[in-house]
Amino acid sequence: MNLSDDLCYRILAARDARFDGVFFVGVKSTGIYCRPVCTAKTPGRARCLFFANAALAERAGFRPCLRCRPERAPGQAPVDSVRTVAWAAAARIEAGALNGGGSLDELAAGLGLSSRQLRRSVRRELGVSPIELAQTSRLLLAKRLIAETQLSMAQVAFAAGFESVRRFNALFQKHYRLTPGELRRSSAGSASAATLRLTIAYRPPLEWAVLLQFLAARAIPGVECVVGDTYRRTVRIGEHRGWLGVAPVADHSLLVIDLSTSLAPVLPALLVRLRSLLDLDARPDVISSHLAQDPQLAESIRLRPGLRVPGAFDPFEIGVRAILGQQVSVRGASTLAGRFARHFGESIETPIAGLTHLAPTAESLATSDIATIAEQGIPKARAESLHRLAFAVAGGEIDLEPGVDPQATMARLQELPGIGPWTAQYLALRILRWPDAFPAGDLGLAKAMGLKSARAMEQAAEGWRPWRAYAAMHLWESLKTPAPSARSGD
Numbered sequence: 001m002n003l004s005d006d007l008c009y010r011i012l013a014a015r016d017a018r019f020d021g022v023f024f025v026g027v028k029s030t031g032i033y034c035r036p037v038c039t040a041k042t043p044g045r046a047r048c049l050f051f052a053n054a055a056l057a058e059r060a061g062f063r064p065c066l067r068c069r070p071e072r073a074p075g076q077a078p079v080d081s082v083r084t085v086a087w088a089a090a091a092r093i094e095a096g097a098l099n100g101g102g103s104l105d106e107l108a109a110g111l112g113l114s115s116r117q118l119r120r121s122v123r124r125e126l127g128v129s130p131i132e133l134a135q136t137s138r139l140l141l142a143k144r145l146i147a148e149t150q151l152s153m154a155q156v157a158f159a160a161g162f163e164s165v166r167r168f169n170a171l172f173q174k175h176y177r178l179t180p181g182e183l184r185r186s187s188a189g190s191a192s193a194a195t196l197r198l199t200i201a202y203r204p205p206l207e208w209a210v211l212l213q214f215l216a217a218r219a220i221p222g223v224e225c226v227v228g229d230t231y232r233r234t235v236r237i238g239e240h241r242g243w244l245g246v247a248p249v250a251d252h253s254l255l256v257i258d259l260s261t262s263l264a265p266v267l268p269a270l271l272v273r274l275r276s277l278l279d280l281d282a283r284p285d286v287i288s289s290h291l292a293q294d295p296q297l298a299e300s301i302r303l304r305p306g307l308r309v310p311g312a313f314d315p316f317e318i319g320v321r322a323i324l325g326q327q328v329s330v331r332g333a334s335t336l337a338g339r340f341a342r343h344f345g346e347s348i349e350t351p352i353a354g355l356t357h358l359a360p361t362a363e364s365l366a367t368s369d370i371a372t373i374a375e376q377g378i379p380k381a382r383a384e385s386l387h388r389l390a391f392a393v394a395g396g397e398i399d400l401e402p403g404v405d406p407q408a409t410m411a412r413l414q415e416l417p418g419i420g421p422w423t424a425q426y427l428a429l430r431i432l433r434w435p436d437a438f439p440a441g442d443l444g445l446a447k448a449m450g451l452k453s454a455r456a457m458e459q460a461a462e463g464w465r466p467w468r469a470y471a472a473m474h475l476w477e478s479l480k481t482p483a484p485s486a487r488s489g490d
Contacts, residue, residue: 007465008050012036014286018435019466024051024070026062033057038068069127086121088404090133096268098134099161100238110396138162139175141268146183148198151264153180159264195258200246200271202280204253205306210477211278214310217330218321221338222357223345233313234348235259236358237266237273243350246274255280260350276402276433279308287467291474294463296449300474307477309469315400315431316393317359322426323385323418324378339376344368365390385418392416400427406434421454429469438468448475 011019015037026033026049033051034040051057054070064070088111089097097107107130108118122130142160145151151159157168172180208229216226224233230247242260249256255278263270275281284306292301301307312318320340325333344360365373365386374383392398398412409432410424422439429437438461439445441454451457464471 005048005050008036009045009048010286010290011466012048013042014283014290015039016283016286016435016466017281018433024054024057025049026051026057026060031062032065033062033070034065035068035070038065040065040067086124086126088401089118089122089130090126091272091402093130093133094137094268095272096137096161096266098130099138099268100265101163104130110399134161135171137268138168139171141271142168142172142180143176143183144198145267146180149196151196153184155264156180159267161268196261196264196267198257198259198267198271199249199254200257200274200280201254202278203283203285205284206248206253206308207304207306208248210304211308211310218334220317220321220334220341220359222341222355223317223338223359225352225354232352232355234350234355234358235263235270236314236346236361237263237269240266241346241348241358243348243352243355244270244274245352246278273313276311277313279311279433282308282435282470284308287470291464291467291471294471297464297471297474297478300478304474304477307470307473309429309433309435309473311402311433312431314359315402316362316390318430319389319393319400319427320360320365320386322423322430323382323389326382326418326423336377343376362390362393366394381418385416388416389413389419400431402431402433404432406432406437429472435469436466438464438472442472444479445472445475448478 008023008025011023012025017037020035020037022036024033024035025038025043027043028047028049029043033054049057049060049062051060054064057070058064089107092107092110096102098104104115104118108115111118113121119129122128122133126133128136138161142156142162145156145159146153149156153169154165157165160168162168162171169180172178176183212226212229212231215224215231219225222234224231226232228247230245232243232245235242235244240263242263244257244259244263246255246257248254257274259270288301288305288307291297321333321337324336324340328336340360341357344364345357347356348358350356368387370380370383370387373386374380378386389398393400398409400409406428410428413419413424413427414421422441425437425439426442428434429439438458440457440461445457446452449457449460451460461468461471
């Protein structure tokens with residue numbers, strides 16, 4: 001992305017972690033340079049200079065901040081691939097890549113490195129080893145499970161990713177200076193035989209009604225559904241199958257998650273996927289304050305200050321849904337997606353009416369022939385596009401996990417047949433969680449903006465950076481009347 005000073009300052013004010021490492025800020029009054037996520041008080045605009053990398057900041061005479069440690073910036077800057085790899089590795093470790101028998105060698109291979117290179121990169125940039133990162137994630141999740149559930153301590157240990165109860169007990173006592181049992185006696189966990197219940201926090205406000213409307217309109221029959229104020233879906237993570245439901249907690253900035261106990265072993269990955277799907281790490285206050293300066297967006301932002309960008313629980317699932325949605329209505333694409341789930345997906349029994357199938361995997365479509373894919377009611381060219389995407393994802397040619405370089409991934413996607421700039425930008429918006437994605441040329445956006453060409457739309461959207469994805473959501477929502485009034489977390 002192009003970095004202007006004004007754009008960098010907006011990001012700095014928001015402390016948006018998705019831009020960490022993309023640039024650095026030098027503060028003229030202190031002679032110190034920082035990451036955009038530094039927790040120090042935000043300096044005034046006139047005191048800031050911005051640099052594409054740390055070396056440029058130091059050449060200009062700035063010294064590194066001792067609070068945010070610029071040398072540890074994960075980043076996504078193309079000039080700093082080591083930081084990009086370290087960030088991607090940290091995200092996958094948080095999602096449980098080293099749990100359940102996952103090895104450092106496998107994690108490194110997925111990032112195109114040797115395990116030695118990965119250890120060196122992570123320690124250099126984050127200050128700890130990959131194993132230490134995984135250990136901290138496991139302990140924090142275990143602490144939540146002890147406090148919020150009535151799982152046995154052995155179940156807690158394995159659900160958090162520990163392979164040994166003895167190791168879990170020893171590390172827990174070492175880090176928290178009390179035993180798991182002592183923490184349980186001070187907590188009031190909820191009891192449940194068939195399900196687990198956890199809560200997940202977000203920064204208010206959250207336009208839950210709008211988010212549900214978006215997900216409901218695009219729900220895949222048999223895989224997802226929205227009932228009342230609850231989003232429900234089937235889940236496949238590795239070898240584990242089950243279901244979940246998520247709904248708001250009244251008068252609190254919390255969502256409650258109910259899920260089948262069969263998913264306990266993959267809780268780290270599940271929680272990361274949910275946060276991505278619901279965009280729970282966004283800063284709606286800062287994003288809205290910037291976008292509201294544009295009169296075209298001001299009214300929508302007044303009505304929907306907590307609007308989020310829906311992400312992806314299953315990246316390949318959204319990739320299929322996006323291709324099926326080319327040149328058809330939203331409802332028509334959902335019908336096709338349901339047909340694909342019944343034919344290529346796996347059936348599953350759940351206690352929730354209507355949830356009967358798991359979404360197709362990349363492997364299931366990659367091993368099918370193009371003619372069989374086309375028989376589900378799509379043109380042969382679109383069937384070829386789906387087959388090629390499935391083959392690329394299944395074979396590791398394209399990584400659709402959040403944390404990868406969005407620009408490089410979008411370029412790689414557009415090398416596939418049937419995927420143009422609109423589809424690539426839409427996938428970056430939803431799958432890659434890139435906040436500056438903007439699918440110019442989209443008919444709905446064109447109508448809302450009153451413009452006809454993609455070039456004109458991109459020029460008009462320049463002032464919305466670095467949150468063009470949120471501007472797109474507001475524009476799509478502005479086409480609907482009246483605006484939903486239900487909002488969570490005010």
